[in-house]
Amino acid sequence: MNSSPSSTSCSSSSATQQQPPSINHVPDLGGANEMDRVADHTFRSYTLKNNASVGNKRSGKGTAIVWFRNDLRVLDNEPLYKAWLSSQTVLPVFCVDPRLFSTTYHFSFPKTGALRAQFLVECLADLRKNLMKFGLNLLIQHGKPEDILPSLAKAFNAHTVYAQKETCSEELNVERLVSKGLQQVVIPSGESNSSTNSNNFPKLQLIWGTTLYHIDDLPFDAGSLPDAVEAKCAIRPCIKLPALLGPPPLVEDWGCLPSLEKLGLSSQNVSKGMKFVGGETAALSRVYEYFWKKDLLKVYKETRNGMLGPDYSTKFSPWLASGSLSPRFIYEEVKRYENERIANGSTYWVLFELIWRDYFRFLSVKYGNSIFHLGGPRKVQQKWSQDKILFESWRDGRTGYPLIDANMKELSTTGFMSNRGRQIVCSFLVRDMGIDWRMGAEWFETCLLDYDPCSNYGNWTYGSGVGNDPREDRYFSIPKQAQTYDPEGEYVAHWLPRLQTIPKEKRNFPGNLYIRQIVPLKFGRLQSDNKSHGARRTNDRRWNRN
């Protein structure tokens, strides 16, 4: 493997910027060199040994395209492996699709906020670098995949376009359009790869790849998921790659990484809290840091409900969502940790959480677009408010409840919020404010670095009581949550510095020392409050101030 990649044709906009000292880089391994060492070491352990027999496996002809989507990695990337097997030359491509930078469906928020866009640019820079280590490169094209891929297939006489299968309608529409576009392309005779393509046009080969469990291995039809999420089936091993995937085809211009300005966004520096580093190198480094260097996996179950700092939970989600990290690689690392260090409830629990992630992905297959609809999969009829003032106070962290405001400020400043925080702010928006849950979900879609349609809309429908599981009433009482998860007010004082001068026990309940509460709570009484806040309130429109 060539570990010193040659330079790209244009400069990367992801150059490391000077960051204020209050920033926690995730991962924080002491610089790019150590991250590169970790990634190279990991790649080596997942490289096929014995060059001769590896070479024999490659029986294909012509060119195959790998269309990178939410699978921005080299390790355990089946489309990449299949493209290599079926061809003599692999052309890796990423299309910067303008639709990803338009607006959300109902409420016209930015579809991708600046922080996630920056994370994506870093992922692409890193993917290009890692593909170069394997003797390839990444072609970056600006435009719609259905326009770009057929014309590339034509120009390179590609017999197949390999890509990861998606499950939500926006992505499925693009798949359909790409497939249709490819059918208009004629492959000259002799270029078609008979083992993979009997047609005379390039084929779109979609491969399942986002989950821990492979959809084909489930002991039940994904369209009839049982209640239990824990599939009783084996997890496939990670795909190993040969050390060299090249040579790449001759390409005059491999294309530039997009600048945020080109994407129509103003760049946003993280001024406080966690700064996630995009890309597979950082993803592998975070696994190494969390499991091996800091040895935190063995206490995950006790710490996972925290809210402050990088280490209470794995923080794998932004890399999982962009596909810079394979869930099967995490699984194999957990098993290695269990063999070499300790197996306990915490080591199991990380896998259990990954199964939740799978669960929401499979639900999107089962329930289709209903996970995006107001009534959810159960078609719940309920009145919701779209009160702009209430929503904006939630969005901007001005509700008068420090726990809500701190979490919402963390989200807009860093693109991340803990799972605990997400559940609390979701419950507050939909239950205490009675606001249309889709407004919250779309704001999360804008802001989250780890935005994933299935996990996001799945969790929002679940938290709003319109999901497929009606059994639980997911009301989170703010006083109770604050007392349990932020008893010293450390978290709220971090994000709302004006609370730092208030005695610790009062920080979550500061009364007149903080801004006015915009709505009373539906259930529960605040410690500092002896008026009518205990009154039960249904989703009436009392608080509408349009």
Ligand SMILES: Cc1cc2nc3c(=O)[nH]c(=O)nc-3n(C[C@H](O)[C@H](O)[C@H](O)COP(=O)(O)OP(=O)(O)OC[C@H]3O[C@@H](n4cnc5c(N)ncnc54)[C@H](O)[C@@H]3O)c2cc1C
């Ligand atoms: C309203 C709401 C919206 C959410 N939106 C998203 C989203 O868009 N993308 C996303 O990845 N997660 C989402 N989650 C799930 C969860 O909050 C994050 O995955 C988690 O906080 C990420 O932090 P972590 O990687 O440190 O998680 P850890 O606690 O370390 O868990 C490990 C991994 O398990 C998975 N996981 C954990 N909890 C969940 C869960 N409830 N649902 C699905 N997967 C889970 C994630 O992939 C996570 O990286 C949402 C949760 C809520 C309540």
Ligand SMILES: Nc1ncnc2c1ncn2[C@@H]1O[C@H](COP(=O)(O)OP(=O)(O)OP(=O)(O)O)[C@@H](O)[C@H]1O
């Ligand atoms: N990847 C995604 N991210 C966010 N939203 C998505 C994604 N994929 C699909 N959607 C959502 O799916 C929905 C599809 O639109 P819509 O619900 O109108 O289609 P439909 O199922 O045909 O229903 P209808 O009968 O109401 O038209 C939209 O809300 C859209 O935002």
